[in-house]
Amino acid sequence: MFGPRIVGDNGIELRPPVLEDYHFFSTSQMQPEVTRFWGPRFTSETPAAAEERLKKDLEGKNSVLWSIAYQGETVGFTGIFDINWASRDGETGIYIGRHDLYGKGIASEAVRLRMAFIWNEMNFHRAHNWIALANKGSWRANQKSGYSQIGTYPRSWFRSGEWFDEWLGEAFPSTFPPDKLPSPWRDKEHPK
Amino acid sequence: MALGGVVRGKRTTLRTPTEDDLAAYSSWMADMRVRRAGPIWREPAMPATWKERLKDQAKDQRGVLWSIETDGRLIGLVRAYIGGIESPPAARLQNFIIDPDEWRKGYGWDAALALHRYFFDYLDLKRGFTELRADNVAARRIAEKLGYSEFGRGHQVHYRDGSYVDESWILMERATWDERFGKTEREYVPFGAAR
Numbered sequence: 543m544f545g546p547r548i549v550g551d552n553g554i555e556l557r558p559p560v561l562e563d564y565h566f567f568s569t570s571q572m573q574p575e576v577t578r579f580w581g582p583r584f585t586s587e588t589p590a591a592a593e594e595r596l597k598k599d600l601e602g603k604n605s606v607l608w609s610i611a612y613q614g615e616t617v618g619f620t621g622i623f624d625i626n627w628a629s630r631d632g633e634t635g636i637y638i639g640r641h642d643l644y645g646k647g648i649a650s651e652a653v654r655l656r657m658a659f660i661w662n663e664m665n666f667h668r669a670h671n672w673i674a675l676a677n678k679g680s681w682r683a684n685q686k687s688g689y690s691q692i693g694t695y696p697r698s699w700f701r702s703g704e705w706f707d708e709w710l711g712e713a714f715p716s717t718f719p720p721d722k723l724p725s726p727w728r729d730k731e732h733p734k
Numbered sequence: 735m736a737l738g739g740v741v742r743g744k745r746t747t748l749r750t751p752t753e754d755d756l757a758a759y760s761s762w763m764a765d766m767r768v769r770r771a772g773p774i775w776r777e778p779a780m781p782a783t784w785k786e787r788l789k790d791q792a793k794d795q796r797g798v799l800w801s802i803e804t805d806g807r808l809i810g811l812v813r814a815y816i817g818g819i820e821s822p823p824a825a826r827l828q829n830f831i832i833d834p835d836e837w838r839k840g841y842g843w844d845a846a847l848a849l850h851r852y853f854f855d856y857l858d859l860k861r862g863f864t865e866l867r868a869d870n871v872a873a874r875r876i877a878e879k880l881g882y883s884e885f886g887r888g889h890q891v892h893y894r895d896g897s898y899v900d901e902s903w904i905l906m907e908r909a910t911w912d913e914r915f916g917k918t919e920r921e922y923v924p925f926g927a928a929r
Contacts, residue, residue, distance in 0.1 A: 582819050629893040667898070670888055693886020693903055695863075698821050710886040710903070 544600060545608045545621070548659060550724055554651040556608035556620065556659075559599075563609045563616045564592040570639030578701060579674035580637065606664070610638070610652045617643055620652050622660060622669060630667035634660075636680065649683040655724055657687045661715040662727050668714055674699055675707040688717035736792045738800035743848030746841050748800040748812065751791075755801045756784040758808050758833070767834040770894055771870050775799075775813055775829045802832070802845045809836045812849060816857070825853045827864035830873070843876050850880055851919045854911040861907050867892055868900035881910035 544558035568587050570576055577583045587595065599607055607621035618638035625632040634656065636649055660666045673681045675694065689711040698708040726732045741748040762768050764778040776787055791799050796817050802810035810832040814825045832842050853859045866873050868887070882904040890898035 626892075629891060629898070631891060667893070668888075668890060670891075692888060693884075695885055695903070695905070700820055710888075712888055714890075 543602060543606055545606045545656075545659060548608075548655045548724070550651045550655045552647065552651060553613040554648055554655075555611050556652060556655050557611055559596065559607060559609040559616075559619065561593060561596055563619070564596045565589060566616055566639060567619060567637075568592050571637075573639075573641070575641035576637075576639055579677040579680070579699065579706070605632075606660075608652075608656065610636075610648065612640075612643060612646075612648050617648065618652070620656050622656070622664075622666075630665065632660075632666065632669055634669045634671045634684075636683070644679065649680060650686050653683045653687045654722055657713065657718055658724050658727055661718055666715070668712060670710070670712040672698075673709045673711065675709045677709075681709045681711060684711055684713070686719075687713065687722065688719060689713040690717065736794045736798060738798045741800070741848050741852045743844040746802050746804045746809070746845040746848065748802055748845060748849060748852075751788065751799055751801040751811065753785055753788060755808055755811075756781060756788060759811060760784055762811075762831055762833060765834055768831055772831070772867055772873065773829060774831070775811065797828070800849075802841070804836075804841055809833045809841055810845065812845065814849070814853075816853075816859070818860070822860035823858070824861045824863060825857075825859055827862065830864075837872070842872065843879065846876050846880060847915070847919065850906075850911060851915070851921060854908055854915075855919060856921045859908065861905060863903070863905040866902045866904060868902050874902070877904055877906075880906060881914050882906040 545556060547555060547557045549555045568585060571581055572583060572585065574583065599605065604625040605621055605623040607619060609616045610618040610620055617640045618636065620636040622632040622634050636652060638644065638649055657669070660669055671684060671689070672695065673684065681689070690713070691709055692712050693710040695708040695710060697705040699706040737750050738748060739750060759775070760778050763774045763776060768774060791797065797813060797815050799811065799813045801808055802812060811829065812827070813829040814827050816825050818824050830846070850862060853862055866877065884902050885905045886903035888901040888903070891901035892899050
């Protein structure tokens with residue numbers, strides 16, 4: 543399923559994906575700059591298949607997905623996948639498909655919005671993720687919203703003659719920094 | 735891939751699953767002892783649904799399913815994901831289920847050893863990894879004996895019996911297999927100089 547629109551700071555928001563976003567995801571995932579730490583950089587997805595994937599994601603009961611927009615334009619996606627409803631746990635992920643925007647804090651803000659929704663609207667108990675250890679920007683973005691490292695998976699990715707380990711993280715509602723709660727949850731008029 | 739072929743242990747044999755196995759599969763998935771010990775493959779269902787699931791499994795490009803038997807009796811199943819394009823070729827054990835009425839007879843160890851021999855001595859994989867519920871002592875013993883070690887631990891991951899239990903992520907490298915079992919566990923007698 544798709545998550546609702548959540549407006550954050552600095553022109554960043556999460557919003558339900560549309561078909562054009564799926565085309566952007568497909569093409570951006572073929573770029574060397576954005577696949578340094580993620581994905582094999584090949585695909586079997588045609589434009590028609592992208593539409594099928596959107597329908598499947600929309601109907602899927604074990605994930606909540608968003609597009610990430612920066613200044614009104616879709617630049618990536620995030621979500622929680624493989625949800626275990628009994629344990630109220632799921633795997634989170636994030637992807638920024640515009641490498642010219644790296645370092646602007648987009649991922650940090652998207653993670654903050656995503657986690658606020660997961661804890662406050664889905665009543666989750668836990669979330670977890672795996673991130674390339676060398677992708678500091680990504681795991682730091684997650685750390686800022688309460689993730690901590692629980693292990694390291696050795697030699698997970700091979701790139702340009704180097705093996706990269708993977709950073710294993712988890713977060714709980716109690717580890718989310720209360721002073722970072724975004725709107726609408728921090729708003730005084732928001733019903734408690 | 736998809737449906738595994740015969741892998742012989744000393745007391746157990748991993749073999750290709752058939753439709754005749756499905757009633758037992760369904761009963762294990764409904765058994766609270768199995769559900770407590772680790773992840774089940776699929777939820778209990780009607781026979782027609784299980785047949786569809788077996789067909790789907792046969793089409794799976796990377797997931798391989800075996801039935802486990804001893805003395806011609808079905809006693810379990812094992813399912814592994816075999817892959818590694820960007821990472822070292824590896825097997826990720828997804829389900830390893832022994833009929834609870836057959837627990838504590840050594841079948842789990844025997845089947846696990848045979849399966850890992852297939853991974854390392856036949857498929858030439860570089861590692862195996864899986865996750866265990868932290869309180870599953872029997873599975874942990876088998877894993878440690880094989881050579882697995884923990885590389886991560888998730889806290890309060892699985893909810894059952896009214897509380898959460900941790901999850902242990904474990905990994906076994908090919909070098910460990912070679913060191914512990916490389917000289918004694920072989921799929922075939924090496925040809926050696928006769929090649």
